[in-house]
Amino acid sequence: MAPLCPSPWLPLLIPAPSQDPAVQLLLLLLLLVPAHPQSLPRMQGTPPMGGDSSGEDDPLGEDDLPSEEDSSREEDPPGMKTEPGEEDSLKLEDLPTVEAPRDTRSPQNNAHRDNKGDDHRHWRYGGDPPWPQVSPACAGRFQSPVDIRPELAVFCPALRSVQLLGFELPPFPELRLRNNGHTVQLTLPPGLEMALGPGREYRALQLHLHWGAAGRPGSEHTVGGHRFPAEIHVVHISTAFAKVDEAMGRPGGLAVLAAFLQEGPEENSAYEQLLSHLEEITEEDSETWIPGLDVSALLPSDLSRYFRYEGSLTTPPCAQGVIWTVFNQTVRLSAKQLHTLSGSLWGPDNSRLQLNFRATQPLNGRVKEASFPAGVDSSPRTTEPVYLNSCLATDSEVGPKGVLATTQQRSPRLSPRGLQLGDCAESAARSEGQLEALLCPAHHTTSFLTSKGFF
Template identity: 40%
Template structure:
């Protein structure tokens, strides 16, 4: 009888322990979810800025992680992966009946996008578009977030998508496979970009922080490079707080160009808190910490290395690897001018040297002839 009572007590104790354990586990799960929500709330309520990037980690723990973005893309160490599937988009050609919300959120210029826009190839699952935004600098300081071989471009566009297995962007942002961002570098060209003008023409309507307006839909595909075949891929994070490390990054090799006037409008129009100019909204490149950067193309056929994009095409100091071409086509305008002036100087120097040599030879002959015509006469006493 005592034995039965002991076994009963042991059984009841086990039930109590299991219940307590289950309750504790449930509390931990709730706590994790609550933590994620808190991070989102902090990102919206905390007045972080780009001038205090080093302090982001003290408020947002993920900003201290080892899979942070942006990064510098080293073209010499990027690994060619022939198995990378090509990027294919669907639903990007929006009609002008679609209203898109343009917002100045105090950190960037953001355009809302409908979920009907999708990346249908390039990843394991379909990803729905949520929004796109920009990062830029100033006339003195180019403002792309990612760099190529430590070179910044004038600006950068990010098109943010979320995994179709999740309900929305907020849920996906906290998941390891939640986000896919298509990024492209923006350079300076000779002509105005009509597609970008569809957005930039409305800048004055959203000049103040937290103001928004609506613009008609258009073909968003035209905001990206003509070719989507050549790109770099790596795993990283949001480039703004809360810095969740949940982004599969695709950075296209080819650039888009806008006019200097259009870029100036982006640099000089928007304001943030206390009516300050919204400018230089780019995060500094982060350490790789052993992450791999892969590319969809091989650079091996180009033994002469990267091509310098002419200043009129991509802005001062920008550089990407060329798909084809060599010789003068691969030189910047400054390089071509330097070669031309150098050649002109060399020709001028050669002509001057030839002229000087001829004059010296002529003078020497004249002097010799003059000496031969002089008759030597000894001095007389009167002359002495």
């Protein structure tokens, strides 16, 4: 009980001789009433006055804390705010939750992906920033893709059929298929080897595709200004280098096999093994795992006829020194498959992933070589070739699966730099009567476009 303050009625206790005893009894009862009725006993835990008190409230003891049941029934008076560390501490479940953004295609949700070192987040097709600002190499003189004019290509008999080893993969282990926001990419396991000639071996790293939109073709390379519906690239690194960083920018350090995709009357079963999984990776930066497949079936079956030149990667960092092999024959997909390819994926800014190709780049004096002479018929197992004519016919014979047996020619010299354009000239010069092959007048050939391609 709180101590009693002096009562204002105390002076009345001084009795007057003439007062009635009943009045004095009444005054005595009033003495028991506190002077200030609002001075009721404080809450339990009020420290005693005097003694060790410093004048501040002592910390509340365990016995002084209100029970959990009581606190659930009490509310803070209006205008009062309970701070952490006071009587009612905030619990973890009381904190507001922050819901993660649902739209992973929005560019602001890609910051955490940049930490993975994925340079795909810093550029886009047909937009800012200009690619040379992303990578100065994109302004180089020997860039890709290019327009292939077959009548100006140099026939080089030393160019042999491309050799593939280990491309027929079993279903397991599975392969990673990813939508990186700019293309669909299939990561290839170790063991896929490719040879551009004797002693010039490469190992495959990945393959990806480029495409257009409904009614708009999207191949990267063009033939006489004609663009095809889509294009496949299989990227390789020279076995002379251990890491991609070492090979990038070095002449012949990287090599790409490219083939045009064209509409045909039937479904392509090999490509269906990829396209059937696109619905699983519609979102940017999503991925899935698919059974292994025969990667060589994604390319033309005749690997002996192609165009070759030295260029660059077609996306930033646009590193130069890449050996390009663009096959003469197309690969056919059904109209439905081409529609699935161009209409299934999403890229940056909530937009459809379409028209993911770079404009053709100037040759700047580069020479395009052709591995095939005039008059070579197309393989009955494949579609018609893009172009059949060349400057000079030689005795050549196509063996199983694109193995080409030609007349005796000196093979290009081997170096980690890959094929040099001078190698072809030197090889042709050493072959008696072949030097004319380097001079290919445009009037020697005629090309025209039909519904089946170039002839």
